[in-house]
Amino acid sequence: MDTSTEPKHALRADARRNREKIIEGARKVFAIKGASAQMEDVARVSGVGVGTVYRHFPTKEALMTELVRRTFASFIDIARAALDREGEPFDIFADVLRSNLELVAGDAAVQQAIMGAGAEVWEGTEPERRQMGEISSQLIERAHAAGTMRRDAGAEDIPMLMCGVCASMGHTAKMFDWHRHLELAIDSLRVR
């Protein structure tokens, strides 16, 4: 499933190639510097001029939105795959969280997006977030049925807890162990 914003008309071969180079380059740059990365950097790392970046993405925000959208799409893939898995429902759900956050760990821009920095990126990824929420709900429902997840825990808690763990990842001082934070968050969802 691909919800990305494709250009209206067919792209020329070089343009298609450049578009990919830009997305790859932008991923690298934004992953390291987060939203404070500069468009000049994106252009340099991608091996194109700034003008070319702007030909493909009207604003920096639009470019970031596309990148985040793709990562959120991966979340969905991971969660969907978990729906078919056999095993203890709570553990399956916890593993989805672990996989998704592992994916986020190397990408400062995605961390910031999850933390809700930048209204445009947040709103621009609404469809992906909604879908992710639906799948979460199913996985959580199973854990409730199994009696292994605390009664009052719901799908709406998940983005909030992920947001918290992302904050630990992004902390300037490298003093926080986000794996630890995540395990505490998971434990807080267990039935007591």
Next chain:
Amino acid sequence: MDTSTEPKHALRADARRNREKIIEGARKVFAIKGASAQMEDVARVSGVGVGTVYRHFPTKEALMTELVRRTFASFIDIARAALDREGEPFDIFADVLRSNLELVAGDAAVQQAIMGAGAEVWEGTEPERRQMGEISSQLIERAHAAGTMRRDAGAEDIPMLMCGVCASMGHTAKMFDWHRHLELAIDSLRVR
């Protein structure tokens, strides 16, 4: 206890008055807009000119550091008061967390500081954070002795969990309930 950076020589009466006005004004402005507040705004709200703001604080970062330092000092006061309180140690500790975060809830700049945005503010408040850590340790030790806090929980988990709750507070979309996040975090520290 006041660790603040006082000016070296005695201030003239008007200067002393302005210094207070600036700190009050800056608190309001940074509380609402966080680090992205502008020095011009601070000056206007404080009722002084920008030049005057810079006479008292050499940089925006320095001003923010002073504000955050003061809030952290309040944390310490609250925690210290808890040392003398009678009752179940875990609950006493949890209440310190609740009080401190309530204090933070209205102040975006402090939230960002706890989340480690801005290296200078982080480093500039090291003494306060260390002190807070020491008092935390004592409260936690008591809860361990009482057997109500999980064995592997330590003082180093606290700033991390607070950081997570602050991320919920600061989220663009008002969709997260930080009180809920905090209670989950507290529960994750309870002995199982």
Next chain:
DNA sequence: TACGATACGGAACTATGATTCCGTTTGTCA
């Protein structure tokens, strides 16, 4: 009150970084 030291205000300066513009180059198609 008069004077020198302090402090004030805010216009001007500067740096940074997003975005635009346009002359040049390249792909596509007849």
Next chain:
DNA sequence: TGACAAACGGAATCATAGTTCCGTATCGTA
């Protein structure tokens, strides 16, 4: 292969916001 649309590069532009500067005003003291 020639023509033209599509795409490119990057210098120039524009906006924002932190910081500096300096002429003026005020405080404290003799």
